[in-house]
Amino acid sequence: MDPANSSPANSNPAYNDPRYQAGWHKLAEVDGEQGQRVIDSLQGIAPDMARYIIEFGFGDIYSRPGLDLRSREIATVAALTALGHAQPQLRVHIHGALNVGVTPTEVIETIMQMALYAGFPAALNALFSCREVFAERGVSPA
Incomplete structure (x- = not known):
């Protein structure tokens, strides 16, 4: 994912904003190809939502200094597991967790921990x- 060569960045000068660029780079670092697919899938229906995900989600939140990317992805996997109904987003963030160095065992343990707080159905859906x-x-x- 290269913000200088992506279709969203080339189609709107607002995407040359430093906040957007920082978010785009962070999205590429965490979610890679999976993140690109999400952004691309929104272009035909809600391109502003794609921009918000990049600017706010990754430019503002993921770029904050208080947590490393591993910790952020573990928290995200836990939260999406607890929701129990966000499997597409959970799959993207399981990829992201693995991309930033979370081990498969850590992903599984994070999901299993959520059985205590979100219930077994949510944890089972996440494990699948x-x-x-x-x-x-x-x-x-293993």
Whole structure:
């Protein structure tokens, strides 16, 4: 994902804003190809939502200095697991967690921890999403 060469960045001069650029680089660092797919999927229906995700989510929040990316992705996997109904977003962030150095075991343990607070159905749904991501990446859960 290169902000200088992506279709959103080339189609609107507002995307040359430093906040957007910082967010784009952070999105690429964390979510890579998965993040690009999310942004691309929004272009035909809600390009402003794509811009908000980049500027606010990744430019403002993910770029803050208080937590490293591993910690942020563990927290995100936990939160999406607890929601229990955000499997597409959870899959993106399981990829992201693995991209920033969270181990497969840590992803599984994070999800299992959520069974205590979000319930077994939410944790089971998340584990099934986790299995899909691991299979897609050829990752062993142990």
